[in-house]
Amino acid sequence: MNFIKILSYSSLLLSTLVLFSCSKDKNTPEPQAPNELNGLSLVTTITNPQHSIALYTASGKLQTGYNAVFFQIKDADGKLLNAETVTWNPVMKMMHMSHSCPASDIRLKPDAQYTYTGYIVFQMASNGEEYWELSIDYSVHGTTYEAKGTITVDAAPKRVIESFMGNDSVRYILALAEPTQPKVAINDMIAVLYRMESMMSFVPVDHYTIKIDPRMPAMGNHSSPNNVDLTQDTDKLYKGKLSLTMTGYWKINLQLEDAAQNIIKGEPVTTTNESSSIYFEIEF
Amino acid sequence: MVRLLFLLSAACFTQIIWAQQAADSLYTDTLQQKELNEVIIISQKPVKDQMAKPLSTLDRYLETAGSVNMIRRGSYAWEPFLNGMATERSTVTIDGMRIYGACTDKMDPITSYVEISNLSNAHIHSGPSGSGAGATIAGNINLSRKKGHFGEKQWNGNALMGYETNNSQRIAGIGLSQKANRFFTNLDFTYRKAGNYKAGGNNEILYSQFTKYNASAIAGYKINEHGHIEASLIFDQAVDVGYPALPMDVASARAWIVSAEYFHHFPSAAADQWQTKFYYNNVTHSRDDTKRPDVPVRMDMPGWSKTAGFYSMLQGCLQQHHHWKLNLSGHHNISLAEMTMFSSHPGESDMFMLTWPGVQTNYADIYLEDRITLTDNWSINLNAGLGLHNNRVVNEFGLSSLSIFYPDMPMSRSRLLKRIAVNLRYDKKHWSYKLELAYGERAPSISEGYGFYLFNSFDRFDYIGNPLLKKESSVNIAGTVTYTDDKLSVKLSGNWFNIHNYIIGVPQSGLSAMTIGANGVKIYSQLAYARIYNATFDLNYAISSSWLWNGHISYRRGIGEKGINLPLIQPFSYRSAIAYSYKSFSAEGMCEGAASQQHINKDFGEMELPAYVLFNLSVSQQIKLKEQKLTIKAGVENIADTYYTTFADWNRLPRMGRNFFINLLYSF
Numbered sequence: 001m002n003f004i005k006i007l008s009y010s011s012l013l014l015s016t017l018v019l020f021s022c023s024k025d026k027n028t029p030e031p032q033a034p035n036e037l038n039g040l041s042l043v044t045t046i047t048n049p050q051h052s053i054a055l056y057t058a059s060g061k062l063q064t065g066y067n068a069v070f071f072q073i074k075d076a077d078g079k080l081l082n083a084e085t086v087t088w089n090p091v092m093k094m095m096h097m098s099h100s101c102p103a104s105d106i107r108l109k110p111d112a113q114y115t116y117t118g119y120i121v122f123q124m125a126s127n128g129e130e131y132w133e134l135s136i137d138y139s140v141h142g143t144t145y146e147a148k149g150t151i152t153v154d155a156a157p158k159r160v161i162e163s164f165m166g167n168d169s170v171r172y173i174l175a176l177a178e179p180t181q182p183k184v185a186i187n188d189m190i191a192v193l194y195r196m197e198s199m200m201s202f203v204p205v206d207h208y209t210i211k212i213d214p215r216m217p218a219m220g221n222h223s224s225p226n227n228v229d230l231t232q233d234t235d236k237l238y239k240g241k242l243s244l245t246m247t248g249y250w251k252i253n254l255q256l257e258d259a260a261q262n263i264i265k266g267e268p269v270t271t272t273n274e275s276s277s278i279y280f281e282i283e284f
Numbered sequence: 285m286v287r288l289l290f291l292l293s294a295a296c297f298t299q300i301i302w303a304q305q306a307a308d309s310l311y312t313d314t315l316q317q318k319e320l321n322e323v324i325i326i327s328q329k330p331v332k333d334q335m336a337k338p339l340s341t342l343d344r345y346l347e348t349a350g351s352v353n354m355i356r357r358g359s360y361a362w363e364p365f366l367n368g369m370a371t372e373r374s375t376v377t378i379d380g381m382r383i384y385g386a387c388t389d390k391m392d393p394i395t396s397y398v399e400i401s402n403l404s405n406a407h408i409h410s411g412p413s414g415s416g417a418g419a420t421i422a423g424n425i426n427l428s429r430k431k432g433h434f435g436e437k438q439w440n441g442n443a444l445m446g447y448e449t450n451n452s453q454r455i456a457g458i459g460l461s462q463k464a465n466r467f468f469t470n471l472d473f474t475y476r477k478a479g480n481y482k483a484g485g486n487n488e489i490l491y492s493q494f495t496k497y498n499a500s501a502i503a504g505y506k507i508n509e510h511g512h513i514e515a516s517l518i519f520d521q522a523v524d525v526g527y528p529a530l531p532m533d534v535a536s537a538r539a540w541i542v543s544a545e546y547f548h549h550f551p552s553a554a555a556d557q558w559q560t561k562f563y564y565n566n567v568t569h570s571r572d573d574t575k576r577p578d579v580p581v582r583m584d585m586p587g588w589s590k591t592a593g594f595y596s597m598l599q600g601c602l603q604q605h606h607h608w609k610l611n612l613s614g615h616h617n618i619s620l621a622e623m624t625m626f627s628s629h630p631g632e633s634d635m636f637m638l639t640w641p642g643v644q645t646n647y648a649d650i651y652l653e654d655r656i657t658l659t660d661n662w663s664i665n666l667n668a669g670l671g672l673h674n675n676r677v678v679n680e681f682g683l684s685s686l687s688i689f690y691p692d693m694p695m696s697r698s699r700l701l702k703r704i705a706v707n708l709r710y711d712k713k714h715w716s717y718k719l720e721l722a723y724g725e726r727a728p729s730i731s732e733g734y735g736f737y738l739f740n741s742f743d744r745f746d747y748i749g750n751p752l753l754k755k756e757s758s759v760n761i762a763g764t765v766t767y768t769d770d771k772l773s774v775k776l777s778g779n780w781f782n783i784h785n786y787i788i789g790v791p792q793s794g795l796s797a798m799t800i801g802a803n804g805v806k807i808y809s810q811l812a813y814a815r816i817y818n819a820t821f822d823l824n825y826a827i828s829s830s831w832l833w834n835g836h837i838s839y840r841r842g843i844g845e846k847g848i849n850l851p852l853i854q855p856f857s858y859r860s861a862i863a864y865s866y867k868s869f870s871a872e873g874m875c876e877g878a879a880s881q882q883h884i885n886k887d888f889g890e891m892e893l894p895a896y897v898l899f900n901l902s903v904s905q906q907i908k909l910k911e912q913k914l915t916i917k918a919g920v921e922n923i924a925d926t927y928y929t930t931f932a933d934w935n936r937l938p939r940m941g942r943n944f945f946i947n948l949l950y951s952f
Contacts, residue, residue, distance in 0.1 A: 183684060219799075225689060225795050245798065
């Protein structure tokens with residue numbers, strides 16, 4: 001009895017060892033990043049002679065407003081690479097001018113080995129002759145490369161970005177990042193706030209408050225309780241709480257307040273004023 | 285197992301003194317001693333004892349009880365207020381079965397899912413004591429079904445027809461019953477259809493129509509000398525029901541109510557009867573506003589309620605002076621209600637919310653009572669019950685919705701609900717005195733605990749439930765004095781409820797009302813206390829063998845913390861009738877009215893009301909043809925066509941003007 005047990009266990013062990021060593025010996029390419037792209041869809045691929053860079057988003061599209069973008073760099077053999085440095089620069093090529101838009105730094109996606117992520121806030125959609133070009137600069141083994149390609153940016157169906165001049169004569173860009181999947185609940189709300197320094201330079205704004213007042217215009221413009229205005233977290237993102245008491249179309253009226261509590265833009269909603277001049281829209 | 289447990293607990297308690305006053309053994313009890321609880325007899329009886337209009341709705345029958353007011357939102361499905369308290373504070377049962385209405389706006393109280401043709405009586409027990417139906421503050425209304433008996437083989441039948449001029453109400457019904465030595469069945473079907481009614485002065489009240497179908501069946505089978513089983517079914521459907529006092533109507537309200545029960549007679553020397561019932565009911569309520577021409581936003585508000593439950597009751601008599609009863613019961617309910625609003629802005633998504641967020645109620649209860657005959661004159665009734673009440677929000681969407689208001693709310697909440705009563709009684713010759721002291725507790729209702737933006741069209745506030753509410757409790761003192769002799773019977777009764785943690789909606793500033801045009805948001809909160817006093821006086825006097833006079837006076841007063849008037853409390857009201865009967869003919873003249881209503885709650889939207897008085901007249905004739913019997917009743921209500929409204933009319937909806945009716949009851 002015991003003998004048989006020992007025999008069967010050892011044969012099991014042996015076969016496992018064989019299996020393991022086999023796979024090592026054969027040197028077949030393991031899938032390099034098996035689950036890193038779960039839930040993401042390919043938007044486009046931009047290439048240079050050495051590499052191709054595949055861009056992904058959750059929807060497979062780029063839209064006006066805040067876009068969480070993911071990408072992977074592959075060599076000609078299709079092998080995923082790690083870059084020592086990566087930066088990107090989206091530029092809108094218009095008829096008579098060019099301008100950029102707010103874009104974050106790039107980092108590795110949490111728990112990923114080869115997938116990079118960051119966000120880009122497009123103020124406007126691609127439009128025939130006027131288009132967005134994304135250039136990615138990176139270095140691999142000490143050599144720097146650039147990849148450049150045209151990307152299509154669709155107009156978001158709802159208002160999720162506000163670009164405006166504050167009463168301090170500064171041009172701001174404010175974009176809604178979360179909730180992407182709103183629920184009838186208290187939702188975590190995230191927004192990003194940038195100041196335009198020049199056509200090509202956008203700088204995150206610190207220590208402001210984004211006041212929110214969600215309203216339902218189709219139902220007497222009623223509001224919801226227990227919202228929390230957005231304030232800046234350590235990761236520079238503006239975070240707050242947005243409560244939505246039912247599904248449908250919500251207008252998130254906004255007011256931007258600076259560190260000294262001056263209202264820079266936006267008006268309170270009252271019985272006579274139905275809406276602020278800056279707002280986001282959420283429909284679900 | 286259950287049976288073993290049962291017998292064990294029964295054995296334990298036989299030593300202790302617990303008393304009984306069985307609602308079910310009502311008839312035998314009334315013969316032995318004068319019944320001091322209120323009983324509304326609904327089934328047919330000698331013509332001179334019948335209601336002036338026998339084919340009245342059940343609501344009108346219940347309204348005749350001194351302890352009951354019916355809050356009216358239209359012609360149909362009135363809400364029974366017991367001792368001045370809304371349905372959250374009472375239990376309404378059908379043959380002991382618990383049913384939960386499926387409408388968040390109380391448009392379908394339990395009483396709307398039965399018909400008078402199903403029922404033999406309504407037994408009303410006031411106060412938290414003496415109720416095997418579970419935890420309550422105001423009391424219990426148990427609707428007892430009409431059912432046959434085993435006996436000589438016989439078929440009986442009856443047919444009903446009625447017509448009322450004011451709202452063109454047509455009533456038709458048929459009933460069949462069969463009995464045999466080992467088998468009985470009762471079947472009946474009733475149909476009512478009414479158009480809009482007209483208030484005094486020929487003012488048509490739009491959206492006051494209704495149509496109701498009700499079918500019911502009971503069958504009994506005798507297994508042996510000691511046991512028999514009964515199965516019962518009620519199907520009730522109301523369609524196209526208008527609620528003129530509310531902004532919405534009901535396309536359909538449907539209930540299936542089924543049960544099976546086993547009776548065991550004389551299970552032991554100490555026990556007379558053991559009965560165990562299992563039941564299930566399923567209520568679907570579809571509310572919409574498709575018939576209203578002008579609404580700010582169209583909406584659908586369906587609701588569903590399903591309840592499964594059981595009770596097992598053992599009762600008996602020990603040493604001839606302990607009438608005891610032990611009841612174990614439990615039920616499980618799930619209630620869900622939604623609201624979909626269709627945006628008037630083109631292209632926008634529908635707006636959806638759960639107004640009852642999928643709430644389970646799980647309830648288990650033990651109840652004991654012992655009625656002890658102390659001497660020839662004195663008796664005492666001791667009873668106590670303990671219920672374990674649990675609410676659980678099982679719908680994730682619903683839980684996260686309500687968490688907007690209560691971020692840390694528990695998904696589940698349990699409460700232990702206690703009730704105890706001592707009831708002392710003294711009978712001598714023509715006089716009976718009863719004094720009762722009772723304590724009871726209740727858990728918040730589903731709307732009070734978990735409602736989400738429930739619009740109240742009276743005070744025009746959106747109500748939000750509060751899952752953190754404490755139990756409501758009440759100390760109740762009640763007294764009754766009756767005098768009865770051959771000609772005269774007089775009854776004076778009064779009670780006083782001192783309620784702690786009285787649950788009521790309190791306006792919450794800073795919250796935005798969801799409903800278009802609403803005044804604001806109320807959150808269910810608790811007053812430290814509220815007090816309700818009720819007093820009724822009844823008199824029946826046989827002037828001669830042909831002439832009978834009866835009178836009824838009642839008054840309530842409800843005061844909350846800081847002296848606020850509780851809403852929907854009846855002012856001084858009276859009713860007096862004189863009836864004449866000769867052989868098979870009878871006639872009755874009646875007047876009823878109320879004093880002006882001044883104790884109003886303005887926060888609830890109440891306005892002062894003037895006094896009113898109405899006059900009714902009816903005649904009836906019975907014709908007998910061998911085994912067959914035809915009763916014709918005809919009359920007129922509100923003879924003067926008075927335009928009036930009462931405290932019980934939601935949004936001061938005016939009541940019906942002059943109405944002629946004819947009822948035909950044929951039995952064979």
